[in-house]
Amino acid sequence: MKNGIIDKLSTYAALIGVIATIGGGFYAWGEFNTRLSSIEGSSIDISGISNNTAEIAKSNERISLLEKSESEAPDVSGIKKNETSVAVLEKEVEVLKLQIQELKLKAQNPLAN
Incomplete structure (x- = not known):
């Protein structure tokens, strides 16, 4: 049981x-x-997502423009050579100015002739 x-x-x-x-x-x-x-x-x-999407699209456009401008940058390899040429020409101009000043002084001095 x-x-x-x-x-x-x-x-x-x-x-x-x-x-x-x-x-x-x-x-x-x-x-x-x-x-x-x-x-x-x-x-x-x-609405925030659509605003962010528009900002991201603008940023992407700016980035692509920057990348494009970097790839099309001018060749600057000859700048160093040009700098030395400019320095030489500046010295020549300085020498010529000094010679002009000497000639002016001689022209003003009546005893120098």
């Missing part, structure tokens, strides 16, 4: 466990649907 009562009690306990598990599953499913409904009902502000 004890075995029969224990078997019935264990059967009822298993049945209650199965019912509780199924009920918990339905509760979780209901919570999921509630959350999903609240997400679907809310609106999302995407």
